[in-house]
Amino acid sequence: MDNLNEDIYRRRGIGGKLIIFGVILGICLIIAAGIGSFTFYKVRTGTETLAVTGSVKQKVTSDLVKWTGTFQRNIPQEDLKNGYAQMKADEALVLKFFKDNGFDESVVRITPIFMEAPFQYDPNAPKEYILRQNVEVQSNEIQKITSMAKNTQVLIDQGVIYSTNYLEYYYTKLPELRIALLKDAVSDAKMRAQKIAESTGLQVGSIKSANAGVVQVLQVNSTDISDYGAYDTSTIEKEVMVIVTAIFNLK
8 A cells, every 4th residue: 555655656746747847848938939039020120121222423524535547548559669658758747747736756656557458349440459547646635636636637738638537535533533422322322211211110220231333424414324334435524423222221
């Protein structure tokens, strides 16, 4: 009988311990679940962000011009020797033209003579060649070069067959300006973000990240932008546009 009672008490003790262990385990699970829910809420609310694009434009005046021109001669095959002599004389007149306008020969780049055989529809026609030389000048005297490009008649009058290929205008301080404009572009993005956030009842917090886009150098009042960046060289006056995509934390 005594052995039976001891066995009953022993089993009750084990059962009681199991109940206590179960209660403790349940409490721990509830606490862990609560902590997990709180952590999840914090993570979820912490990832609420807003991506906004900001931009800024500034007008600039080109400070460098590149002028490229060509002079050439059409020479019969049997007269190539004289043709090269004529090209040499034309080159001297071109250099004098620049010198008379205040440009030293050292800044005038003239290529060697290119010889080209044009296509002839009549196979029996006398064969001839085109002799051509390219001329390139880069200068910060924008107005002077522009005026010279419009007044090459003096060369034509001397028998030089000269033509302007193109005038290209550049702004050499673009890297420095880009850095200066980035701050204004980010400020523009933040202002837009604040307007959007106001409509949702949230506020703009700290900036999470920012990505600067390619620089756009455009004609004044132009919207002809490109994903790869645009650089207009046809005009002296330009607009430099910097675009930034910024991601802000919301609170």
